[in-house]
Amino acid sequence: MFENLSERLSGVFDRLTKQGALSEEDVRTALREVRVALLEADVSLPVARNFIKSVEKKATGQAVTKSVTPGQQVVKIVHDELIATLTGEADPGKLKIDSPPAPILMVGLQGSGKTTTTAKLAKRLKEREGKKVLMASLDVNRPAAMEQLQILGVQIGVDTLPIVKGEDPVTIAKRARTQASLGGYDIYMLDTAGRLHIDAELIQQAADVRDAVNPRETLLVVDGLTGQDAVNVATEFDDKIGVSGVVLTRMDGDGRGGAALSMRAITGKPIRFVGLGEKMEAIETFEPQRIAGRILGMGDIVALVEKAQEVLEAEQAERMMKRFTKGQFNMNDLKTQLEQMQKMGGMEGIMGMMPGMGKMAKQVQEAGFDDKVITRQIALIQSMTKKERANPALLQASRKKRIAAGAGQDVSDLNKLLKMHRQMADMMKKMGKMGKGGMMKQAMR
Ligand code: GDP
Numbered sequence: 001m002f003e004n005l006s007e008r009l010s011g012v013f014d015r016l017t018k019q020g021a022l023s024e025e026d027v028r029t030a031l032r033e034v035r036v037a038l039l040e041a042d043v044s045l046p047v048a049r050n051f052i053k054s055v056e057k058k059a060t061g062q063a064v065t066k067s068v069t070p071g072q073q074v075v076k077i078v079h080d081e082l083i084a085t086l087t088g089e090a091d092p093g094k095l096k097i098d099s100p101p102a103p104i105l106m107v108g109l110q111g112s113g114k115t116t117t118t119a120k121l122a123k124r125l126k127e128r129e130g131k132k133v134l135m136a137s138l139d140v141n142r143p144a145a146m147e148q149l150q151i152l153g154v155q156i157g158v159d160t161l162p163i164v165k166g167e168d169p170v171t172i173a174k175r176a177r178t179q180a181s182l183g184g185y186d187i188y189m190l191d192t193a194g195r196l197h198i199d200a201e202l203i204q205q206a207a208d209v210r211d212a213v214n215p216r217e218t219l220l221v222v223d224g225l226t227g228q229d230a231v232n233v234a235t236e237f238d239d240k241i242g243v244s245g246v247v248l249t250r251m252d253g254d255g256r257g258g259a260a261l262s263m264r265a266i267t268g269k270p271i272r273f274v275g276l277g278e279k280m281e282a283i284e285t286f287e288p289q290r291i292a293g294r295i296l297g298m299g300d301i302v303a304l305v306e307k308a309q310e311v312l313e314a315e316q317a318e319r320m321m322k323r324f325t326k327g328q329f330n331m332n333d334l335k336t337q338l339e340q341m342q343k344m345g346g347m348e349g350i351m352g353m354m355p356g357m358g359k360m361a362k363q364v365q366e367a368g369f370d371d372k373v374i375t376r377q378i379a380l381i382q383s384m385t386k387k388e389r390a391n392p393a394l395l396q397a398s399r400k401k402r403i404a405a406g407a408g409q410d411v412s413d414l415n416k417l418l419k420m421h422r423q424m425a426d427m428m429k430k431m432g433k434m435g436k437g438g439m440m441k442q443a444m445r
Contacts, residue, residue: 002257002295008037009078009296016071027059027074034078042227042258047085047265055081076305079296085261086288088270092245093285095121095272096216097131101180102187103173103213107206107237108221110194113249113275115145117221118191119152120275120283121247126158131186136161136176138169138209139193149191156280159183169193173209190215198233203240210241217244219272222259224248230259234267249275252282260291324428331389334421335381338374376409377417383407392421 012033016026031052038048058077096102104121108114118135125131135153137160139145146163153160161176173190180188192209195202210218220243222230230248237243246263251274263271271286296302320333381389383406388394395403395418404411 002041002260002291005037005041005257006295008040009034012037013071013075013078013296016074017069024060027056027070030071030074031056031059038258038261041261044228044231044258044262044266047262050265051081051085051261054084072305075296076302079292079302082261082292082295083288085265086271086286086291088264088286088288089245089272092270092272092287095125096244097125097129097187099216100184100186101134101177102217103177103180103215104187104189105206105210105213105215105218106189106191106221107218107241107243108194109198109223109233110196112194112221112223113247114194114221115149115152115191116278117219117247117249117273117275117283118149118189119156119158120280121219121273122153122158122187122189123156123280124283125187126156132184133158134161134176134180134183134185134188135159135191136172136188137163137191138172138205139191140167140169140172141193145191145193152280159185161188169205170208170212173213177213198236198240206241218242219245219247220269221247221249221275224251224257224259224274225253227258228262231262231266234263234269238267238269243269245270245272247271247273247275247283248286252276257295321428324425325431327425327429329421329425329428331381331384331392331421334417334424335378335389337424338378338381342371342374342378376407376413377420379407380404380409380414380417392418 012030016030034055035048035052038051039045043051055074055077058081059074095104097104106114106118115137122133122135125133135149135158137146137149143163150160150163161172161179164172164175167175169192176188176190179185190209190213192206193202218241220234220237222233224230226233234243234246246267246269248260248263248271251257251260260271260274263269274284274286274291276282276284293302320336323329324333380403383403384395388399388403395414400411400414404414407414
């Protein structure tokens with residue numbers, strides 16, 4: 001999958017990464033080419049536009065990392081942006097199948113791979129999660145479709161609901177539910193009828209079945225080869241019957257892959273699985289990381305830049321720690337620390353990484369220290385002059401008043417901040433004396 005897009009992008013980036021220094025113009029030219037590549041891969045225009053905008057923003061103002069070229073850094077940014085664009089759900093492969101028997105409704109156009117996907121998923125649920133699955137075809141217009149599911153069921157060793165001629169879809173769905181309850185099934189999967197186009201009858205049928213069984217998941221199967229059409233189909237299905245996720249099939253084809261990139265951005269619905277062939281095993285959980293890797297095909301460079309960034313951060317941390325242990329912990333440092341905390345999910349995160357600080361983290365938390373407090377504290381520091389930040393000893397009454405007023409807070413708030421700063425500075429100094437390296441090194445990891 002993604003061969004074309006992948007080829008185009010690697011062409012762009014090969015040129016980019018071979019250059020030592022990059023000018024803004026180089027990056028802009030490269031991104032223009034990326035944009036064209038995305039559009040050729042049938043990524044929708046607004047999605048491609050946002051993608052490029054976001055990459056451009058991140059590429060400017062990037063900390064320069066030693067040992068990688070700017071071009072390589074751009075590759076990494078594009079890679080991360082691909083992941084961000086593709087990511088829809090933390091754990092897309094996890095289906096809501098508690099409270100047995102859990103109904104899963106499968107919807108989609110005829111030929112999208114709906115029946116095949118139903119069986120693939122049933123097999124997966126049976127083999128990977130040890131679930132007892134019942135499958136039922138609701139395609140009353142096409143007896144062949146019912147038989148197809150039955151044949152697949154035999155092939156994968158999953159039960160299908162016996163076919164009874166003349167029943168309507170809702171009756172079949174209810175019969176499936178009854179049989180699933182009586183037979184001790186964990187899951188029953190309902191393979192609804194497909195049409196070549198979305199029409200009122202198809203939608204009504206799916207809606208009736210939905211109302212009758214109240215599915216835990218409604219999975220829309222769409223043909224990944226159809227690019228933006230797949231996204232349009234998903235939008236329409238979601239509007240009319242509501243879907244909980246998308247399965248993109250035929251991603252083994254020479255796929256332009258645009259559907260994968262546009263799907264979540266346009267429909268807001270996560271891709272849950274991708275179909276990768278006709279065989280019953282040919283299905284995978286949708287993993288943005290892996291897909292981004294395939295699209296870009298530059299795993300080596302991404303790993304290189306990640307490594308270099310780690311080294312850079314470690315160096316920065318080491319330099320900072322050296323200063324702290326000498327008692328040079330000023331307001332700028334405190335601000336950096338507070339911002340880090342925000343990034344890492346609060347006090348607990350950062351303190352947890354520094355041995356010996358666990359206790360303090362607890363105290364701080366008990367004092368009602370949360371992200372809002374952090375934001376307010378950063379505002380206080382921002383209200384200080386450069387000189388004051390570098391040397392908090394300057395802060396006497398009149399300065400304090402000015403600073404607190406500037407941040408729209410009370411002097412007592414500022415005093416709390418200053419107290420915390422003193423405590424932290426003391427602690428850093430002590431840690432430096434105690435550890436002579438050992439502890440500090442640990443803290444750095
Ligand atoms: P339905 O009409 O939506 O139920 O579609 P089917 O399940 O009958 O699939 C139509 C055709 O597509 C069959 O020949 C399947 O084997 C094939 N198919 C389904 N999923 C995939 C896939 O992920 N990759 C490929 N290459 N073929 C698939």
